Amino acid sequence: MHTTPTPRITRRGLLAGAGAGAGALALGLSVPHAQAAPVSLPQANIDQLFDDFLARHAVDHFNRPFTRAIDPTQYECTPDDAVDVWMTAQMARLSEQDRQVIQEAGLDILPAVDAMLTTDVTGASYALTRHAHDLRKTFTKCQRFWDIDGSDITLMAMSTDIYTDVERMVRAYTELGLDAATSRELAEFVKSYVPSSKGLEGGHFPLLSFNAFAYSTFGQQPQIVDRIVMGEGLLRAYDELGFGDVAPQVVLAHEYAHHVQMEIGMITPDTMASSTPEGTRRTELHADASAAYFASHPKGLSMQTKRILAFGKVFYGIGDCQFASTGHHGTPKQRHAAAMWGVQVQESTRPKSRIRPTRVLRDEFDAKLPELIAPDA
Template sequence: MKKLLLLSLVSLFFITSCSEEPVESLTNDTELQALKVESAKAELLTFIRGNNINSILRSKETLLKSSNTKSSSIQGINRSNIADYDHYNSIVERVINGDDYECDLTELDYYVQSIIADWDDNDRFLYSNLGASIVFDAAYVFDNVDGGQYYGPEGQFTNQMNRTYKDLLRFWNIPTDILLRDAHGNVFNDLETVTNLLLLYGYSPEDAAYLAELMQIVYGSDKYDNFKHPLLTFNAFAARADDFWGTPKKIVMGDGLLTAYEDLGYGDVAPQTILAHEYGHHVQFAKNVVFLGTPESTRRTELMADAFAAYYLTHKRGATMNWKRVQQVLEVSYSIGDCGFLSSSHHGTPNQRRKAAAFGHNIANNTKKKGKILTAEEFIELFEDELPTLIAPDNLDDDLILE
């Protein structure tokens, strides 16, 4: 099976070279490349279905118990045991799988639908099983050194991200040993990194190298925008330090999510909003906010991070956004809401997320001493008092926001 791609291309060359009447369509470089891509995709699909495997970065316990386990019987946990990672994946999965929605679609949902309009069932299956998590698992495990980062496919958000990050480090009263890392689809062009990651998933060295080469061909194709398709990097998350993996405290920002908001017209505010939200999780980590992994607990911590973000973005010693830009922040918060009430990655409904952001804005905007920054402890106490109102089953109040 490993030689199928090579043999098919050799056979194709032999046929086109020896036929009495050359078939021009097969000698065209573009069409030859398309055939190569389709062959690689077919091999990936065959392998995945034959081995019943998807991308699983295994836990310490699973690695220790199954060091000699064949790849076809791997069991483990996805390293996406991080609420935001799961949440953004769920946005894509609910569109890919066509599940019923319990509340209105948001701009982000429609955006995802639009960028996979040309995908067939095989494309969706391949992405879900061996594509969605590769870039972020690689960033989580391997990208542990500061320097050389750029944000956005062309680096268009780099200055914006770096300024906001430095500002957040001085704004909140927590330790600042947090690494900000980028995530780009061109990791698929790095065969060594992808192969090493696949080894952690439990693949044999032969299979890992084989699959890495096939993914390089497929995800480097036009359908995936030559490694730049937004869904290859459609995520952002905050993670604690992990002694087993040797990873520091970290925030990872994917190109795809930044591109999506740029395309939707929020490029001026979304990068800061998302980064401030992820930094809010590190505030929670530092202040021992409890994460239980239940729908209600996750909703609480996510709405709190939304409020943290809006407070920083509005504050006179924070990002000092004006009212027009704050309104855009509220729309960003609204667009990433969900109605997965029974999901452990439930982040709150669109209205609840917008209300949480509005709460943070109001706290900053109405502070009598404009230069005073609340401590994280003070802000958390205010939020806990407000939480029942934020999640109450009512419509968004028009007078909730104060200019």
């Protein structure tokens, strides 16, 4: 059955083929790799199948690879050095064979497809591990803070143990559009290959789950409940960059804000079906502002402004410059400005304990948006 789900998948790009152009975080890297003979994989155009899958599910924020289109005459769009250096270090550990397998077998796709479509959201495979306590606590606070009904949203992890589960991989491959025989052949290959790869860390290579997203089918598939999916690799990155005290909470708050948008009509099946770069940028920047507002609010996370913005510099530094893409999230400068605005709204509110209604905050944001995205802002 065709559905019109609305994920907000903030994937930060992963692998282009060897020698490909730079991705969103300089992923077309000139780094040494151990040479290995090419492996023999079943013929499957994963890139095209994935594009078709995204179109069927109205997903417009999960690009593979996530390339950057820079217009330096209008926008400042430089990736954050800290994230760039961290990702370069991760990529340097992969062999050429690892790269080939990730690209041609879609290893970076499987956990997201699995997390989007599983009905076993409370199963052990999808249990939070890294920062589980902080994430659950923040999730509960989000539900209490915003004036929408969030009781039907599930918080879960993106599971990389899928690489050991042939049946789950077969399902993911068939959902992408592969025939049953090819799906099983690929799944059996992945199960045998991943444990043998030192670079892939037994499937825990962080860039395979460097993602977080909110997802809903707007009730068109009742068995697929609304969800927020947190990737282990994304949280690991921010831990290693020194932001483990703020990253899990702020990333989750951003994704929860997308569910708020679904409830107040900013995101609907119609807006997803006719998404535009400008429309997506609006919802992404609003989610940035809402997350910062919640994180700094005394009834939210009550975080220090300096810490929120310090993390924001890194988090929003992986904004994108795909100005013509329907998945355009806003430039790093615009995303930082939106977060700063959210903090300023909270700081200017009297009494300090007052929480702005979601629709009021939306209207105030829309009035501010032209200033936030102005090229010379």
